[in-house]
Amino acid sequence: EDKVVQSPLSLVVHEGDTVTLNCSYEVTNFRSLLWYKQEKKAPTFLFMLTSSGIEKKSGRLSSILDKKELSSILNITATQTGDSAIYLCAVYPMRGSQGNLIFGKGTKLSVKP
């Protein structure tokens, strides 16, 4: 059965800290991995990763995929209280010609002032 596992499930840090969130997956015919940030409402897209070893960066956030280890990490440097959210990892497996996102349970990040 396809699955996506995120760790830790929750994390509390102080402003200015650097955090690393982990995502590992077991899926049939991996196509891509996506990271989302969910605050109070809808998940908002952060990154899509398809190639191993290529870092994607957006401001203080960055992410990289390791297909050999079947995993990805999301790094946040110099954290701010506005980074507090649930970070979701999702993977596209391919079944036939179609795929649907399989989500992990998320990592709840709390950044204290």
Add this chain to the structure above:
Amino acid sequence: DTAVSQTPKYLVTQMGNDKSIKCEQNLGHDTMYWYKQDSKKFLKIMFSYNNKELIINETVPNRFSPKSPDKAHLNLHINSLELGDSAVYFCASSQSSSTDTQYFGPGTRLTVL
């Protein structure tokens, strides 16, 4: 301009009732989805439509029936509501049906009393 919109945002109803949630996207995407997020924040695919045709139907009770009048709309009708249907339902869309980034609507919080 809202990219993916859902109505209503909140829905409180009694067990046994029938209700609908509407979703519209103005991104010109071909594929739309319905997800259910339970109280533990686990996000799970329910249905996927590509150009008005059903392409994914996960294990969902047949009390749930999606309807896509055109590719910009995907509505979710739920018959004989049960307590366990209480959740947040998210609509999403993507350019095509495989590997593309999915953009989420704001969610509809359904509470069944």
